[in-house]
Amino acid sequence: MKAPRITDTTLRDGAHAISYSFTEEQVREIVGGLDRAGVPVIEVSHGAGLNGSTIQQGFSKTPEFDLIRAAVETAEHSKIASLFVPGIGTSEELRKAVEIGIRVIRVAVHCTEADVTEQYIRLAKELGIEAVGFLMMSHTQPAEVLAEQAKLMESYGADCVYVVDSAGALVPEGVRERVSALKEALSIEVGFHAHNNLGLAIGNSIAALEAGADQIDGTVRALGAGAGNAPTEVLVAALNKMDLNTGIDLSKMMDLSEEVIVPIMPGPIVIDRDNLSSGYAGVYNSFLLHVRHAAEKYQINPTEIMEELGKRQAIAGQEDWILDVALELAEKKKALV
Amino acid sequence: MSKVKAAILGSGNIGTDLMYKILKNDGAMELALVAGIDPESEGLARAREAGIEASHEGIDAILADPEIRIVFDATSAKAHIQNAEKLEAAGKMAIDLTPASVGPYLVPPVNLDDHLEAKNVNMVSCAGQATAPLVYAVSRVVPVHYAEMIATVASRAIGPGTRQNVDEFTRTTANALMKVGGAKTARAIPVFNPAEPPITMTNTVYTVIQEKDFDFDEIKKSIREMVEDVSEYVPGYRLKGEPMLDERDTPWGRLPVVVIMNEVEGEGDFFPKYAGNLDIMTASARKVGELYASHFLQKEEVRQ
Numbered sequence: 241m242k243a244p245r246i247t248d249t250t251l252r253d254g255a256h257a258i259s260y261s262f263t264e265e266q267v268r269e270i271v272g273g274l275d276r277a278g279v280p281v282i283e284v285s286h287g288a289g290l291n292g293s294t295i296q297q298g299f300s301k302t303p304e305f306d307l308i309r310a311a312v313e314t315a316e317h318s319k320i321a322s323l324f325v326p327g328i329g330t331s332e333e334l335r336k337a338v339e340i341g342i343r344v345i346r347v348a349v350h351c352t353e354a355d356v357t358e359q360y361i362r363l364a365k366e367l368g369i370e371a372v373g374f375l376m377m378s379h380t381q382p383a384e385v386l387a388e389q390a391k392l393m394e395s396y397g398a399d400c401v402y403v404v405d406s407a408g409a410l411v412p413e414g415v416r417e418r419v420s421a422l423k424e425a426l427s428i429e430v431g432f433h434a435h436n437n438l439g440l441a442i443g444n445s446i447a448a449l450e451a452g453a454d455q456i457d458g459t460v461r462a463l464g465a466g467a468g469n470a471p472t473e474v475l476v477a478a479l480n481k482m483d484l485n486t487g488i489d490l491s492k493m494m495d496l497s498e499e500v501i502v503p504i505m506p507g508p509i510v511i512d513r514d515n516l517s518s519g520y521a522g523v524y525n526s527f528l529l530h531v532r533h534a535a536e537k538y539q540i541n542p543t544e545i546m547e548e549l550g551k552r553q554a555i556a557g558q559e560d561w562i563l564d565v566a567l568e569l570a571e572k573k574k575a576l577v
Numbered sequence: 578m579s580k581v582k583a584a585i586l587g588s589g590n591i592g593t594d595l596m597y598k599i600l601k602n603d604g605a606m607e608l609a610l611v612a613g614i615d616p617e618s619e620g621l622a623r624a625r626e627a628g629i630e631a632s633h634e635g636i637d638a639i640l641a642d643p644e645i646r647i648v649f650d651a652t653s654a655k656a657h658i659q660n661a662e663k664l665e666a667a668g669k670m671a672i673d674l675t676p677a678s679v680g681p682y683l684v685p686p687v688n689l690d691d692h693l694e695a696k697n698v699n700m701v702s703c704a705g706q707a708t709a710p711l712v713y714a715v716s717r718v719v720p721v722h723y724a725e726m727i728a729t730v731a732s733r734a735i736g737p738g739t740r741q742n743v744d745e746f747t748r749t750t751a752n753a754l755m756k757v758g759g760a761k762t763a764r765a766i767p768v769f770n771p772a773e774p775p776i777t778m779t780n781t782v783y784t785v786i787q788e789k790d791f792d793f794d795e796i797k798k799s800i801r802e803m804v805e806d807v808s809e810y811v812p813g814y815r816l817k818g819e820p821m822l823d824e825r826d827t828p829w830g831r832l833p834v835v836v837i838m839n840e841v842e843g844e845g846d847f848f849p850k851y852a853g854n855l856d857i858m859t860a861s862a863r864k865v866g867e868l869y870a871s872h873f874l875q876k877e878e879v880r881q
Contacts, residue, residue: 294764295725295783299828326743327767352732352771355740553772560727560781564838567818 241449243484244456247281247344247431248274248472250501251311252323253457253464256287256526258506261301264310266504270460271314273496277489279472281344282318284311287465287526288557289323289348290333296559297328297526305340312341319343323374326356328557331363338367347393348374348404350555351381354389361396372431372455373401376556379409379522383421390422390430400429400455405444406556408437408467408519412447419451431455434470436462437519439511441470442478449484460493461501466525467515473497517543521550530559534566544569580607581870582644586636586660587651588613588620590736591674594847595649595859596620600627601846602863605870609645612638636660640667646873647866650675653738654745661697670869671697674862676738676745684709684757685864686806693872698865702746703854704728704765705753706861707780707814711837712758714803715784719791722829724760725783726750729768731775734852743767760784778853779817782837785827793822796835804839810864811857813842813850 251270255262267284274282286292286304293300300307311320321344322337334345345364347357357373364371373393375386390401403418410418415432422430432448434441434457445456458475462468473493479486511519514528523546531549535542548565583599583606585592592611599608611624616633624631632638639645640663647670650657657677664671673679680697683689687710692698700706708726715721728750739746750765770776800820808814817838825834843849843856 293828294766295785295825295827295834296727296766296781299826327747330744330747350769350771353740353769355737356743356769358741359744552776553770555768555770555772557727557766557768558729558770560838561729561779563781563821563836564779564817 241482241484243479243486244449244454245280246472246475246486246488247283247321247455247457248279248459249283249457249469250459250463250472251307252283252285252287253469254459256465256529257463257468257509258504259529260286260293260298262307263302264306267307267310268314269500270496271311271318273492273500275315275318277492277496278487279318280487281321282311282315283321283323283346284308285322288328289325290329290337292325292328305336308337308342309340321346323348324360325349325557326360331360334360334363335367338369342369344370344372346372346374346402348376351375351378351386351389354392357393358396361393361398365397370399371397373398374404374433375402376404376406377524378403378405378418379407379414380553383417386418387421387425391425394426394428398428400431401426402431402433402455403448404433405435406524407522408435408441408525409522410444411438411440412443415444415447416451419448419453423452429454431457433457435464435467435519435525436469437467437511437515437525441468442474445470445475446478461497461505462509463501463505464525466518466528467511468509471497514542514546517546521546523549523554524556527559527562530562534562538566538570540566540569540573579874581605581646581873582607582609583647583649583866583870584608584610584612584639584642584645585649585651586612586639588615588618588624588631589651590847591855591859592649592651593620593623594855595651595862596624596627596629597846598859598863599866602867604867605874606647606866610639610642612636636663646670647672647869649862649866665696672862672865673697673699674858676702676749678749682753682757683865684753685810685861685868686710686803687713687757689865689868700858700862700865701753701757702750703858704750704767704780705757706857707778707839707841707854708782709753709757710803710807711782711800711839712754712760712784714800715796715835716759718796718799719786719788721758721760721784722762722787723785723827724754724758724763725766726754727766727768727781728778728854729770729776729780730778730854731851732769732771733775734778734848734854735769775849775851777851778841780839780841782839784835785829786833786835787829796820800837811841811860812844813853814857815840
């Protein structure tokens with residue numbers, strides 16, 4: 241087994257957890273810490289990717305290009321990456337981010353819609369940066385389907401394709417199957433992005449490595465959407481114990497977690513009822529705060545909303561369905577009274 | 578009463594569904610020809626089966642018939658740019674269902690009267706046809722500072738053209754929310770959902786209002802009237818729940834936001850019912866053709 245390349249996405253996935261409120265100062269501090277610790281790739285953008293600042297997702301408190309610029313200026317060794325969701329972002333934002341200095345774009349789509357990424361993966365390669373395909377909600381499709389979709393991304397020029405467990409719904413066996421299928425089908429690298437809804441973020445990341453994954457995501461202190469991700473510092477510690485040297489300094493990561501990240505967090509990220517029901521129902525993690533808000537407003541149990549969203553097979557970008565579901569549940573409840 | 582002869586250019590799925598819609602609604606148009614470029618195409622076979630003349634000579638077949646006055650172009654943006662010139666030179670009215678945007682955007686209940694003498698009109702995009710009327714319903718009561726719409730459609734109802742150019746779809750739709758809907762700024766975001774069984778097209782429209790004083794009941798009334806107007810030619814067009822008034826943190830401060838949820842179910846003429854996004858394009862195009870045909874006939878009556 242070889243040590244994976246680690247991408248820290250605290251400044252992207254973590255944005256969901258703090259309602260897109262990262263400041264330039266925080267970005268400089270966090271990127272500085274990650275860079276000094278030796279993290280090779282740092283992702284910075286709105287949680288929903290470039291141009292994600294919308295009513296649907298939540299507006300960014302600071303324009304994201306200011307945050308990306310701060311990250312690029314701060315990083316000495318690390319590459320700065322951004323997430324890009326076709327339809328939310330357009331070529332214009334991708335070009336602008338590249339102009340500012342990102343060196344990796346991660347093009348994310350629901351895991352059956354890879355053909356939508358062609359325009360953007362090709363553009364990224366034309367612009368001379370690394371292109372990563374990001375197959376979201378990977379638990380919804382069997383390994384063969386994911387492998388076919390990943391092959392499309394490879395044919396557009398992707399340098400790596402990720403199996404993304406957006407809902408934190410996969411168990412190690414499912415991760416192994418999926419990563420293995422991609423490794424077999426592709427000649428490019430394969431990555432894995434975990435969420436911790438079932439308490440398996442680290443375990444699943446290790447399973448992905450065992451199946452041959454080349455790249456793994458983490459967030460400091462698990463600061464990511466919903467139940468959070470594989471904590472980068474814990475990942476580094478576990479890999480050290482396995483004699484897999486990521487080149488990342490564990491003690492610097494622990495200090496960053498304790499001294500910089502914790503003070504930013506509204507509270508610790510735990511697997512509470514909402515996060516567990518979300519993962520169990522296979523619901524996209526960044527829905528969490530929107531679901532809590534709707535549940536409170538319409539006096540419904542958040543678990544019921546999560547279950548219904550799971551039944552309806554809602555995917556990334558469908559925050560508006562939360563309101564629709566909440567209203568329907570509230571109506572039903574009224575009818576019963 | 579004499580009728581205005583119309584033709585469909587493009588014998589793919591959109592052209593075929595449009596054919597069935599024209600045939601099923603008796604009006605001022607007479608469908609004289611369906612023209613494609615593939616002699617083996619299912620669309621041409623279906624046209625013949627329905628008793629309509631069909632040709633695989635494409636635009637030339639249409640240009641050869643001087644009596645054809647209205648042409649629905651259901652080919653591609655690239656093809657339409659060339660077709661547009663030829664049709665104009667031949668004095669034929671073009672109703673463009675491609676994203677070419679040669680002529681002005683047309684959304685029947687909003688701006689038809691502004692373009693009655695146009696020679697070429699564009700049907701925007703499916704999401705534009707579905708949501709520009711809703712934004713307009715708000716902006717005719719109170720100015721809309723920012724409009725955002727999320728269109729969720731079944732993956733199976735999204736063709737390769739849109740998939741290869743999502744940029745174009747988002748840009749065109751956002752433009753329509755401004756130019757037709759009357760919003761000062763706008764965003765349009767598509768979501769392609771592969772759920773099985775396929776989901777019906779659903780749209781959510783958010784409109785941000787900066788004015789302090791406005792009558793929400795007046796806005797709701799305006800929205801209801803607009804939905805009625807659209808459902809007259811797209812029967813499966815309806816509201817999902819009542820429009821809501823919410824308050825959100827925006828880059829312009831904490832402001833009132835009108836949230837409108839809408840569903841578009843197709844008629845199932847050729848496309849499955851869940852593909853309301855495709856249905857609203859053909860239904861709107863038929864409506865536009867019908868209105869122009871009636872307009873032509875009226876003008877002739879006045880002259881006689």
